Amino acid sequence: MSVNRDLEHMQMALEQARVAARAGEVPVGAVLVLEDGQIFASHNAPISLHDASAHAEMRVIRDACIASLNYRLTGSTLYVTLEPCAMCAGAIIHARVARVVYGADDRKTGAVTSLYQLLADKRLNHQTEITGGVMADGAGTLLKQFFRDRRKHNKAQ
């Protein structure tokens, strides 16, 4: 996958993150590109969907699995604006995603490089190619702005 293609898909993921922010959800967006070129895009929505598991990554993986009638997404690439947590890293392994491209590091719950390195764990039955820090500034700025606005809003109440 070319660098330009990576940037293009991460731009789409950032647009999804902005949709999440407008809905009052922590702004994280994801894009999943299947081996055959099909693209799925989604955003973080646990509050709106009443579903603790509804992170952006989980939603694109589920959507793609169901649409392709296959619980394995061999050869696919996942783009996500924030480093995946343990739940999402686990799903990435179960779905056999081939490559993960992410934006900002998540120092509090990141399970790809920050707290754990699940996608590189040789004891598990699948490892994933990883590219971190792609358009990290855009993703990080969105998150910071969101939490700043939320603090302001909470103080005003």
Next chain:
Amino acid sequence: MSVNRDLEHMQMALEQARVAARAGEVPVGAVLVLEDGQIFASHNAPISLHDASAHAEMRVIRDACIASLNYRLTGSTLYVTLEPCAMCAGAIIHARVARVVYGADDRKTGAVTSLYQLLADKRLNHQTEITGGVMADGAGTLLKQFFRDRRKHNKAQ
């Protein structure tokens, strides 16, 4: 929660695991008891549902969240016949499940005691009470039988 109540709910989870086996899925079952006493039961079904994330634990968490219109299941107890993987442990944390009772250890992918100890990680924003080894023999026998039958079936083809 009394020991008898634990055994009763684990028995229900084992029944769910048997349903999974009959459907050709790895036999794992889960039961989630909410703080108000509501009970949700489900089984592992990634192949049938075309969903890499459709582990028994994920399904009961999602079902309970959606039914209670709440992405947090504070005060709930999750019973599962096999030690949860990283994906499920992550979802347990996100959903704020208070207690996890599991059956057999999963030495290959377990993320509660075996490979990782996610539910006790103080760096994450929620910790969970854990009781392992409850009716572990029943859960383990089901799994062993399932994989033995599958090997036999594959050899016969």
